[in-house]
Amino acid sequence: MGTFYLTLTAIALLLLSTNVAQAQTTQPKLNQVELSKKLIGNWKAELAKDTVIYYEVKAFGTTGLECYYKIVAKDKIFSEAKQIWGYDSKLDKYVGASLFIGKDIDIYAIWFTAENKSIDTNLADISNLDKATSKGEGEFKSPDAWSETDFVNGKPVMTYNFKRIK
Numbered sequence: 001m002g003t004f005y006l007t008l009t010a011i012a013l014l015l016l017s018t019n020v021a022q023a024q025t026t027q028p029k030l031n032q033v034e035l036s037k038k039l040i041g042n043w044k045a046e047l048a049k050d051t052v053i054y055y056e057v058k059a060f061g062t063t064g065l066e067c068y069y070k071i072v073a074k075d076k077i078f079s080e081a082k083q084i085w086g087y088d089s090k091l092d093k094y095v096g097a098s099l100f101i102g103k104d105i106d107i108y109a110i111w112f113t114a115e116n117k118s119i120d121t122n123l124a125d126i127s128n129l130d131k132a133t134s135k136g137e138g139e140f141k142s143p144d145a146w147s148e149t150d151f152v153n154g155k156p157v158m159t160y161n162f163k164r165i166k
Contacts, residue, residue, distance in 0.1 A: 018124075032093065041165075042166065053162075063086060069098075084096060106111045108123060118138040119137055121135035133153065136148045144164035145164070
């Protein structure tokens with residue numbers, strides 16, 4: 001009978017220590033709505049000589065973002081888009097629609113993976129990032145600087161270094 005209780009006690013201690021270890025490694029849930037506010041403002045990134053991306057982000061209600069994006073080459077608009085982003089509490093991600101002039105609509109998801117890092121991809125690819133056709137990895141270097149590297153079929157194709165325009 002003593003062996004039974006000793007074994008039971010050992011199992012109980014093992015289970016308790018496993019729960020404590022798991023609790024210590026579990027990361028706190030990130031507040032996607034608060035973190036998205038870092039994007040609000042006017043941004044600029046140099047693409048090449050005489051080619052610039054401007055990205056304007058405004059708050060829309062309490063959990064949305066309204067964006068305008070344009071690429072200007074030699075003082076002429078080369079590409080532009082409007083975007084609307086909204087927080088989806090079931091996904092714990094922002095879902096957005098991008099409508100570029102002359103192109104089909106794109107539906108994306110974006111979410112923070114750390115206080116200063118984010119991922120965005122096609123909505124259809126959020127469950128399998130390793131096989132995503134396209135994705136972006138963003139990082140805030142400071143409140144006034146963030147970069148995003150775009151990947152196509154897992155290979156980096158472009159990095160944008162945005163600076164806040166005051």
